[in-house]
Amino acid sequence: MIIKGGSRAGPRQLAAHLQRTDTNERMEVLELHSGIDDLAATFRDWQTLSEGTRGKKGLYHVNIDPDARYDMTPQQWARAVEVLEQELGLDGQPRAVVLHEKKGRQHIHIVWCRTDLETMTMRSDSNNYLAHERASLKLEREFGHEHVPGKHAKRDRAKQPEFPRADVSHAEHQQAERSGLSTQERRAQLAALKSSCDSGMAFKAAVEETGYVLARGDSKDFVLVGPEGSVYSLSRELKMKAGEARAFMADVDRDALPTASDAKAQQRDRQKDAEPPAFEMQRPPVEDLAPEPETQGEITDAQEQDSGAPELAPAVAAALAAREQAEAEKLAKWHHAELRQLRHVLVLEAREKIDGLRRQQQAERERFIRDGKLSGIEGYIEALQNRLNPGRGAEKRLERETAWKHLHKRQAIERADLRTLLRQDRAEHIAELKERHEQQRRDQQAGFARERIRYAEDSARAARLLAQVEEDRREAERRRQEGRAAEPPPRPAK
Structure with missing residues (x-):
């Protein structure tokens, strides 16, 4: 538990x-x-x-x-x-x-x-x-549940002296779900690419051919951006120290590489170019699958072998197309609802943060005004000094006006920075959700393709069985006719 x-x-x-x-x-x-x-x-x-x-x-x-x-x-x-x-x-x-x-x-x-x-x-x-x-x-x-080891109270220090650390973090687990590759499989793939390359440029070409984009991270390290848009640290994926990774990639101009954000945008553009429209099925229309009426029945066994795969009957293809379209529309409605829910939550969250900053800044302005008002004997002394020395009073007023303007300017910058940060967070959350939706659509299309192949194979298998049954029936009928012909004619009655 x-x-x-x-x-x-x-x-x-x-x-x-x-x-x-x-x-x-x-x-x-x-x-x-x-x-x-x-x-x-x-x-x-x-x-x-x-x-x-x-x-x-x-x-x-x-x-x-x-x-x-x-x-x-x-x-x-x-x-x-x-x-x-x-x-x-x-x-x-x-x-x-x-x-x-x-x-x-x-x-x-x-x-x-x-x-x-x-x-x-x-x-x-x-x-x-x-x-x-x-x-x-x-x-x-x-x-009576099975014991799950832990890091603190559930840790047997005699049997587990070292502090346990997970092989895969929660973020890496989510990345594996988006990419379809486990962390171990991905790291094994990258290790194999590195072992086959003798320079950083060769490794860059190899990973880009595999579908990754080599980019520069926020620090001095290199990062990889996967086809699904996940960002991976190169040194961590190759299980190397940061200095070792930089030495291996020394012949790659880091400043010429795209940033992680630009690399993610490139991967999104690739996915869009590689995918059909959201509601368009990855197959020709049902009308194109069905043979012309006058040519039905003329498909020979040789043609079926040349086609490489059995074809669906028009009625089965039409039924499958209708069901696939309904499931695709259902998934699209679910995606639309999920995106609308996320946008609603992000709007509420942003409104709450903006309102909090507004209240904080209003309290700061009120405190500034309150600190500038002197009462009692201090106020009387301040007024007397200003009357005796008008220049001093004018200088203090100018300082206070300047401080007030600086306060307003700083608060305006804070509000603008917060809005920019909220817009960036909103764009990243929505982009991640859309990437997950695209992966789900790809999985659905792959499932449709496997189902069509299975239906076609089942139909061909059923047709072969029917033909075999018919052949056996004709063979039995032929033998029965031959047996009757071999029987001697009946004797005439006396």
Whole structure:
């Protein structure tokens, strides 16, 4: 049983993620300790409470993911939440529990409010990884699940003296899903290319022929951009130190290479050029598959052998075309809904960040005005000095006006920088989603092609069996006729 999570903010984005039905086969809210039946509004209220404690992360989000071999009962889910709550020290806090089911596998998300209303303080989240593993270990023993090794409380230091590190990170796992190659397979492929090359230029030509784009990273290192748009560190993929990788690529002009962003754009353009339109099937129309009426029945066995593959009957081809078109339209609608949901979440997230910056800047301006106002004896002395020395007062006013202008200018730059950053984040998130959609469409088209081949082979096999049955029937009929002819004629009656 694996438990992961931590403190966070972003109530709207979290609520939208928990309520997604496009990526989950099933979504059910098991618990919601709130006066309203709305996850987004509840999380927003819990986050607002944290502002009274001067805290920034008013939510604690965690997910419990048992092994797929074990079916959890509702009582076991409730027990898991109870044990984890006690280990984290969040007992008594309002919470929400959401069940997700994906590909027949269930896991739950729990979100707690960290603000203690009695003391108006935030419940501590220190040593939360230890708490996760203690709860996981306790639940595995209680439910009889197989023990999953960990890094902290579930680590046997006698048998596992070195700190365990995953061979593949979560980001690398997602990259492997997008590319269709596991991390080990990709690194083996690149290692084989390197061993066959004696220079950096030869390696550059080899990887680009394979479908990668060699680019320059943000630092001095080289990076590879895969056909699906994922960015890989060259030294990490080749299991070399950074200095060794630079020495191997010394004959490649790094400044002449494209940036990682430009390389990703090149890969997207290649994918678009290599792919047909989104709703166009990768096959000729059904009318082109069907033979002309006057030529039906004239296809000989020799023609079938020359074609290289059996053809579908017109009725079967038409039925397959209709079903494939319906499935393609269904996938396209799903993609459209997922893209619309992502855009909605990104808009809410951007609006929340912009509103936060606006409130922060307004407070800064009010503090500037408040600091410039002197009251009491200090104000009286300041006014008297300005009257006795008008030049000094004018100089102070000019300094204050200049500082005010600088404040406004700096805040305008901050707002512009935030908007630019939000636009870049939005473009990257949408590009990644579209890349995943394109890969799913390619997988669907490949599945359609395999299905058409299978149907054609089954049809040809059935036709051969029918012909064999007919031949056997004619042979049996012929033998029966020959047997009757060989029988002696009946004797005449006396």
